[in-house]
Structure formats: structure tokens, C-alpha cells
């Protein structure tokens with residue numbers, strides 16, 4: 001029963017958004033507010049395995065108030081994008097990597113691991129049905145949000161016996177208002193994101209719930225995003241609320257925090273390390289202390305910093321603010337290495353450059 005349904009049953013939405021309305025929504029979609037006509041769902045129960053896989057009309061769930069996810073947050077998710085290709089086709093980017101991470105997240109949260117083929121099949125099927133929702137504007141894409149919730153009705157604290165896996169899709173533009181311009185980030189000193197042995201490397205909703213007070217602090221301070229330090233020494237830079245971070249030095253080398261279990265292993269991070277090395281750049285996966293960051297920004301040894309992730313793509317970090325720190329990186333705008341890496345990645349994702357790594361999964 002672990003292999004699940006061979007194909008997903010297709011129940012077309014009989015009341016889709018009219019084409020003219022859809023086109024209007026795609027003009028300026030923002031991030032995560034415009035949704036497509038369908039969703040994928042697959043159920044799981046102990047003993048039965050994966051069953052009832054469907055592509056169906058997007059609609060609300062009907063949940064008992066005792067549903068476990070509502071109480072103990074047994075939930076995981078993924079984030080990936082479908083891109084429009086120059087020939088009018090569409091592609092996913094490294095969906096196998098998201099499938100593997102989803103499985104790892106499930107294991108960490110004591111949830112049933114969805115077979116990786118079923119993950120990819122469900123995402124592909126949803127994008128095929130809703131392909132008209134992929135925006136064509138530069139930098140726009142169809143954001144896919146696979147997620148899984150614990151659905152057993154029970155107040156006992158234990159792994160659920162039942163799960164609902166679902167994929168929804170959202171037409172998106174740039175994650176940050178203002179698009180490609182550099183962001184200002186807030187250094188979180190009151191809050192950390194993840195401790196050793198915790199769930200930092202899993203993509204679970206709880207990590208994001210725990211980041212919201214820090215993100216609210218960042219917003220109050222006029223910043224776009226929050227950056228977290230390690231929970232043990234409160235010294236080493238880990239990642240932002242929803243993206244990984246890279247540093248670019250005056251000798252042309254790059255550095256990014258290592259995957260020690262407390263940060264999310266970003267697929268954008270991994271792809272950029274590969275692309276940077278192919279461009280002849282040195283990339284170190286080594287800890288970077290906040291005081292070093294400040295000193296290097298002041299001395300000019302640090303030239304650029306950027307955030308990266310599926311939603312943020314590659315976003316330059318212009319400034320850092322904190323209660324004890326405040327500095328500008330480089331000239332506060334997008335640096336040349338950041339710009340080059342961003343183009344290299346987007347050119348592959350949008351089919352403008354050859355896919356030498358087999359990263360594209362055409363639909």
C-alpha cells in the first residue's frame with residue numbers, strides 16, 4: 001500500500017474562474033493571494049496506506065474541531081514553482097529535491113512519508129490542469145504549495161493515524177514589494193528560530209509560527225525580513241525567516257552557513273552553490289559570526305550579501321539593523337555577483353539557458 005494510487009482521479013471544477021477574470025488577476029498577482037481552480041488531495045490512514053488520490057475543485061476542508069493538526073501542529077509543507085518556457089510549455093524545477101525534503105520533514109514530524117513519485121505526480125498533474133494560471137511576466141511563476149496535515153480526531157498527544165496531503169497553486173510575482181531592489185533585514189536578538197535537536201531543518205508550519213514575533217519586530221523596525229542567530233552561542237548567522245543567506249567577499253569568494261541541522265536545506269541554496277562553482281567562484285559552507293559580518297561590512301572586505309529561496313529567488317540585502325548593530329553592505333544595492341547568480345538561475349528556470357544539470361522537469 002506504500003506505493004499509493006497509480007493515477008489521480010480527475011474531477012474537473014465545473015465552475016472555474018472565467019478566462020477574462022483570470023487574465024486580470026495575473027496582471028499583478030502579488031504573492032500568495034491568487035489561487036487556481038483545482039487542488040490535488042491524497043488521504044492516508046494507518047493500515048490502508050495512501051488512497052483516494054484526486055485532482056478536484058479547490059474548496060474548503062471540513063474538519064472536526066478535535067483534528068490533531070489544530071492542536072499540536074503536526075503539519076509540513078513545501079514550496080516550489082512552475083515556470084513558463086519560451087516555446088509556451090511549462091516546467092518544474094528540481095521537484096525530486098522537494099519530494100525528498102518533504103519525506104524528510106514527514107519523518108521528523110512522525111508523519112507518514114509520502115512516496116516521492118506520488119509527490120511529483122500530484123504536483124505535475126495539478127500544474128497540467130491549471131497551466132493557464134502560470135503568469136508570463138518576467139519573474140512571475142506558479143507557486144506550488146504541497147502540504148500535509150494530521151487529520152485524526154483526538155486530543156491525546158501522539159502521531160496521528162490519518163493524514164491529508166494536498167497541493168494548492170498560486171500565481172505569484174515578486175515576494176518582496178518593490179521587486180528586485182535590495183532589502184533591509186532585522187537582526188533578531190530576542191528570539192531564535194531553531195535549536196540543535198529541534199525542527200529547524202524540517203519544513204514544518206511550527207517553525208514559521210515561531211518566527212512571527214521576530215518578523216513582527218522586524219516590520220515594526222521598518223525592515224523587510226528577520227535574520228536569526230544560532231540558539232546556542234547567539235553568535236553565528238543562520239538564515240532568514242523564509243530564506244537562506246549568502247555573503248560575497250572582495251576576493252570574489254562566497255560563504256553560506258553550513259547545514260548543521262538548524263537551518264532549512266534550501267534547494268535554491270544548493271543550486272546556487274553549484275552554479276557559483278561552475279562560474280569559477282569559491283564557495284565555503286562555514287559559520288559566519290555577526291560581529292565578523294559587521295567588521296567585514298565596515299572594512300569593505302564584505303562586498304555583497306543576498307537572501308535566496310523559492311519565493312525570494314535571489315534578493316540583495318542592502319542593510320542590517322539590530323539593537324546593537326546597524327550597517328550597510330557595499331553600496332546598499334544589488335552587487336554584480338548577486339545579479340550574475342540571479343540571472344544564471346532564472347535563465348535556467350525560464351528555459352533561456354541550457355539545462356546542463358537535468359534540473360527541469362517539463363510538463
Ligand code: PLP
Pocket residue numbers: 079239240241242243244264265266267268269308309310311
Ligand atoms: N529557509 C527557510 C526558512 C525557508 O522557508 C525557505 C523557503 O523555502 C528557504 C530557506 C529556501 O528554501 P528553497 O530554496 O528550497 O525554497
Ligand code: COI
Pocket residue numbers: 078079080241242243309310311312
Ligand atoms: C518558499 O520560498 O517557498 C517559502 O516557503 C518561504 C516563504 C517565505 C514563502
